[in-house]
Amino acid sequence: MTQETPSPLLHLSQDHLGHGAEVVLRDLDIRLLPGERIALLGASGAGKSTLLEALRAALQQRDVAAAWCPQRQGLVPQLSVYHNIFMGRLDQHSRLTNLLNLLRPKPAHWQTVAALCEPLGIAGLMERSVEALSGGQRQRVAIARALYQGHDLFLGDEPVASVDPHQASQLIQLIHARHATSVVALHQRELALTHFTRVIGLGKQADDQGRVLLDVATDRLTPGDLDFLYPAAATRESSDVS
Ligand SMILES: Nc1ncnc2c1ncn2[C@@H]1O[C@H](COP(=O)(O)OP(=O)(O)OP(=O)(O)O)[C@@H](O)[C@H]1O
Incomplete structure (x- = not known):
């Protein structure tokens, strides 16, 4: 056959x-x-x-x-690692949810992002601004943001x-x-x-x-x-x- x-x-x-x-x-x-x-x-x-x-x-x-991880990364340096990763799904939430989450992350979103960050070795950096990260750490954040998009x-x-x-x-x-x-x-x-x-x-x-x-x-x-x-x-x- x-x-x-x-x-x-x-x-x-x-x-x-x-x-x-x-x-x-x-x-x-x-x-x-x-x-x-x-x-x-x-x-x-x-x-x-x-x-x-x-x-x-x-x-x-x-x-x-398709999940997209661009060469220039497109991270927002002033925002935290968590917020940069959360941006991977902005289009999947309402504007209000996105705004509220910016002010006070929902525990469920936080836990999902933390679970992604764990194997990438950046779980301890979720509250840190991206501008305070090394090049390799930024690259992991960009990968986490792409993984968070959840595509095949x-x-x-x-x-x-x-x-x-x-x-x-x-x-x-x-x-x-x-x-x-x-x-x-x-x-x-x-x-x-x-x-x-x-x-x-x-x-x-x-x-x-x-x-x-x-x-x-x-x-x-x-x-x-x-x-x-x-x-x-x-x-x-x-x-x-x-
Ligand atoms: N936005 C753009 N506007 C005009 N020319 C561009 C643009 N982006 C890339 N180029 C040109 O297109 C050609 C191919 O660039 P490209 O970035 O696709 O190569 P690459 O193989 O990805 O390079 P690298 O490994 O350095 O990232 C280069 O000559 C580059 O200068």
Whole structure:
């Protein structure tokens, strides 16, 4: 008996994507299936954020809800960790509930947020303003806010860029434990191979600029197969050796 391929959550097929007159990505034909864990790789400026934004917009158009963890985080520095996380669900409560909760958090909301913060190691910081946190702690708050949204699909733009490799691995596991499907831009190649099912690699060199150079299941890849996505780093490493 043959197994049927599930229908895609999204099929993004576009000649080009960009910003104003600048074309960043070309000839896109990307299907996102339920249950997939996609790592987006590519040198800085290759277009990972641009692709994530396009996926997000296309999902919104199709009414597919996705948790979103942006690169710039968008936290409000003067507000507490609790309030920043609560903002993940502002659209799910009435304006009055949101306002009252700003003044005096409801115990039920507080407990839900505390339960999310516990495994992220920020439960003891819930009353602290975000401006008084380290970069890694802020990143955890941004992840907690995305988890609090409570969707099946997670889109993250370098959500673990500010933490060490061990913590990054733990955070990705936590994200995956709460989301069946994920698309995450990363700079850590090892993490892509160990925690994701598929890698989409974007080109940055003159000839490859803006093209999907790789769209492969991770069980068919080794770390060395990803080196060509980072030509500047490869050149630097070889000149360091010589
Ligand atoms: N809002 C914007 N307006 C104009 N150009 C933009 C905008 N955002 C990104 N770009 C340009 O699009 C190109 C791709 O940027 P993008 O942020 O998608 O790359 P990236 O792979 O996510 O990079 P990084 O790893 O540094 O975050 C770059 O040349 C960048 O300058």
